Amino acid sequence: MFDELNPQQQAAVAHTGTPLLIVAGAGTGKTRTLVARVARILDDGADPNRVLLLTFTRRAAAEMIGRVAAVAPDRRAGQVWGGTFHAMANRLLRTFGRSAGLSTGFTVLDNSDSTDLMGMVRTANGFGESGRRFPRKETVAGIYSRMVSSQARLGDVLDTDYPWCTDHADDLRSIFTEYTRRKRANKVLDYDDLLLFWRGLTAGPVGDELRRMFDHILIDEYQDTNPVQANIVRGMCRPDTDLCAVGDDAQAIYGFRAATVENMWSFADHFPGATTITLDQNYRSTMPILAVANAVLGQSGDHYEKVLWSTRSDGVKPTLVTHNDEGDQSRYVATAVLDARERGIDLHDQAVLFRAGHHSDGLELELTRRDIPYHKYGGLKYLEAAHVKDLLALLRILDNPADQLAWYRVLSMLEGVGPATLRRLGDELGIDRQVDESLSLFIDGVGAMPPAANRQSRELRTAFSHCADGGISPSEQVDRLKGFCSMVFPAHYHNPAARLADIDQLAATAANYSSRGRFLTELTLDPPSKTGERAGPPHLDDDWLTLSTIHSAKGLEWRTVHLIHAADGNIPSEMSLGDDIGLGEELRLVYVAMTRAKDELTVNFPLRFHVNRRALDDRHVFAQLSRFVEPIRGLFHEPAAGPVTDDEIGGLADVGLADEVDTTLSSLWD
DNA sequence: AGTAAAAGGTTTTTT
DNA sequence: ACCTTTTACT
Numbered sequence: 001m002f003d004e005l006n007p008q009q010q011a012a013v014a015h016t017g018t019p020l021l022i023v024a025g026a027g028t029g030k031t032r033t034l035v036a037r038v039a040r041i042l043d044d045g046a047d048p049n050r051v052l053l054l055t056f057t058r059r060a061a062a063e064m065i066g067r068v069a070a071v072a073p074d075r076r077a078g079q080v081w082g083g084t085f086h087a088m089a090n091r092l093l094r095t096f097g098r099s100a101g102l103s104t105g106f107t108v109l110d111n112s113d114s115t116d117l118m119g120m121v122r123t124a125n126g127f128g129e130s131g132r133r134f135p136r137k138e139t140v141a142g143i144y145s146r147m148v149s150s151q152a153r154l155g156d157v158l159d160t161d162y163p164w165c166t167d168h169a170d171d172l173r174s175i176f177t178e179y180t181r182r183k184r185a186n187k188v189l190d191y192d193d194l195l196l197f198w199r200g201l202t203a204g205p206v207g208d209e210l211r212r213m214f215d216h217i218l219i220d221e222y223q224d225t226n227p228v229q230a231n232i233v234r235g236m237c238r239p240d241t242d243l244c245a246v247g248d249d250a251q252a253i254y255g256f257r258a259a260t261v262e263n264m265w266s267f268a269d270h271f272p273g274a275t276t277i278t279l280d281q282n283y284r285s286t287m288p289i290l291a292v293a294n295a296v297l298g299q300s301g302d303h304y305e306k307v308l309w310s311t312r313s314d315g316v317k318p319t320l321v322t323h324n325d326e327g328d329q330s331r332y333v334a335t336a337v338l339d340a341r342e343r344g345i346d347l348h349d350q351a352v353l354f355r356a357g358h359h360s361d362g363l364e365l366e367l368t369r370r371d372i373p374y375h376k377y378g379g380l381k382y383l384e385a386a387h388v389k390d391l392l393a394l395l396r397i398l399d400n401p402a403d404q405l406a407w408y409r410v411l412s413m414l415e416g417v418g419p420a421t422l423r424r425l426g427d428e429l430g431i432d433r434q435v436d437e438s439l440s441l442f443i444d445g446v447g448a449m450p451p452a453a454n455r456q457s458r459e460l461r462t463a464f465s466h467c468a469d470g471g472i473s474p475s476e477q478v479d480r481l482k483g484f485c486s487m488v489f490p491a492h493y494h495n496p497a498a499r500l501a502d503i504d505q506l507a508a509t510a511a512n513y514s515s516r517g518r519f520l521t522e523l524t525l526d527p528p529s530k531t532g533e534r535a536g537p538p539h540l541d542d543d544w545l546t547l548s549t550i551h552s553a554k555g556l557e558w559r560t561v562h563l564i565h566a567a568d569g570n571i572p573s574e575m576s577l578g579d580d581i582g583l584g585e586e587l588r589l590v591y592v593a594m595t596r597a598k599d600e601l602t603v604n605f606p607l608r609f610h611v612n613r614r615a616l617d618d619r620h621v622f623a624q625l626s627r628f629v630e631p632i633r634g635l636f637h638e639p640a641a642g643p644v645t646d647d648e649i650g651g652l653a654d655v656g657l658a659d660e661v662d663t664t665l666s667s668l669w670d
Numbered sequence: 671a672g673t674a675a676a677a678g679g680t681t682t683t684t685t
Numbered sequence: 686a687c688c689t690t691t692t693a694c695t
Contacts, residue, residue: 056685057685085685086685087685110685111684111685136680138681191684194685253683254683254684254685256682256683256684257683257684257685355682355683356681356682356683357681357682357683378683415673415674416672416673416674417673418672418673418674419673420671420672420673421673450673452673491674524685525685526685527685549682549683549684550683551682551683551684552683552684570682573682573683575682575683576682576683585683589683
């Protein structure tokens with residue numbers, strides 16, 4: 001196993017005795033090294049149950065542990081504890097939560113749940129009414145989360161990140177107080193709570209027990225951990241715990257989640273005597289690709305120690321293609337993907353990367369038109385669709401009848417039930433007092449329903465009582481609740497049939513779980529990241545193209561990478577133009593995107609793009625090439641013009657000119 | 671008074 | 686596609 005490793009990697013695998021920080025540049029065999037290290041630890045006789053591997057996604061953990069199991073002689077290698085910080089927090093809190101005064105039957109709120117709850121509090125307290133401008137609920141939730149996960153004071157967060165909200169500090173304070181009170185009363189935890197309670201556990205009476213659980217702790221993607229997570233790591237370590245963190249400061253792209261590379265910089269301060277090993281030989285990309293990536297990084301004001309080098313000096317220059325508009329870009333990329341496949345590069349070996357989830361909208365249309373199958377990662381998830389949330393709310397009530405948020409969502413699905421009826425029912429069913437009896441009260445028929453909702457509420461009662469009985473699998477419960485959905489969906493959604501089909505899919509997913517609670521928790525902590533509309537006939541499915549946000553592409557690699565929408569305003573996103581910290585993160589995103597490529601990299605840039613996301617009108621602006629790419633254009637090969645097919649010639653150019661003139665004109669008065 | 675339907679405006683990235 | 690606001694209906 002050691003033979004395939006270079007000297008630095010071998011040192012990182014073999015190192016014992018002090019905490020270890022591995023600074024590993026993109027494509028330097030970080031995963032391979034981590035896997036080998038776990039295998040070496042097991043080889044030295046460690047009990048797999050006493051090894052903890054914290055990763056950024058659960059998929060990463062599963063993959064690594066699978067690879068360990070493949071090389072380690074110990075049959076129990078699969079028993080290594082692995083997962084995200086949040087998933088681990090969940091496991092530990094179910095076991096030890098009582099000592100922290102926590103009901104172990106808690107429900108986990110995902111992002112939109114907590115935002116909704118924040119919105120409920122916001123309106124209940126009368127903020128945002130009567131014309132007074134008040135931050136939107138998303139903003140309120142954002143302020144809260146940033147404050148908590150960076151452990152900063154409200155005033156500081158407002159000053160640095162939300163200066164336009166400073167006037168509302170007092171109102172925000174009371175909203176946060178009420179939000180926290182409701183979470184506790186509803187027996188729900190949000191993402192931030194999971195980490196906070198875990199940290200709390202390590203400082204409490206069970207702290208020693210927790211620290212005795214693991215002799216070896218390994219953490220991947222350490223540059224993307226936040227201060228609370230750093231506290232947890234410290235809280236889980238005994239003086240003799242074997243700790244190993246791996247990260248790359250040049251790939252820190254989760255600042256918006258309060259992650260900070262400070263955790264890497266201060267590693268030696270927090271863990272005295274720590275050793276640092278740097279990996280800088282890249283095994284992934286050709287030298288021309290690395291030259292571009294290094295040049296991008298070189299534009300940063302921050303100082304990065306590593307310059308990646310590779311023995312793969314062969315290879316072609318990356319390509320930079322300028323397109324007239326998004327349509328041209330989509331057609332070009334689709335063609336380029338097929339061309340590459342002709343040259344023997346499977347769809348599996350290719351990816352299209354972009355900054356924001358909706359950047360692939362146009363391309364997806366084109367791929368569908370040409371029957372090119374693809375899976376999309378990142379962006380809006382199927383779990384966040386309103387109707388899926390509806391069904392999950394039904395399950396959550398069954399799982400935790402104190403869940404006020406779920407109750408309100410479900411009751412307002414009933415016909416004839418609006419805010420007023422909701423308030424009355426909330427009182428009569430005890431929902432506002434967050435009691436577990438609400439469910440039995442509802443099933444017993446407490447609470448008068450508007451006549452229009454009679455049939456629906458009867459259906460809901462019987463479905464609930466059926467599912468609450470026990471002895472029914474989660475999948476059957478979903479199936480049973482679908483009857484209720486079919487009664488209420490037509491009034492709420494334009495395409496009820498398609499939505500109901502999604503419910504069937506949910507039932508299929510639920511079939512993998514024996515417990516409703518587990519199903520719900522797993523779904524919020526590890527949502528299916530893939531929203532795979534697969535174009536083309538099903539039998540072609542075995543080879544598909546990957547579309548992914550840059551964030552979701554972290555840690556992955558492809559032979560050919562197509563980066564699209566490389567325009568200023570997209571990358572860097574115009575939301576980040578304000579400050580250097582944000583810009584630095586955008587620059588690292590470009591770096592991450594480029595270093596995903598092994599053999600071929602193409603950067604695409606449409607000259608015009610729609611002002612409005614949902615292109616209802618035809619207003620365009622002219623874009624500049626991304627400021628991170630413009631200065632290093634010389635490192636790219638730039639074809640004279642994109643291929644133009646016959647059906648594109650007829651008129652498109654003229655329309656483009658007309659638009660151009662119109663835009664110029666309207667810019668005079670807009 | 672209270673609900674439903676229609677219109678208008680917005681949307682970075684994610685555990 | 687979704688949330689909010691406005692308007693129309695009962």
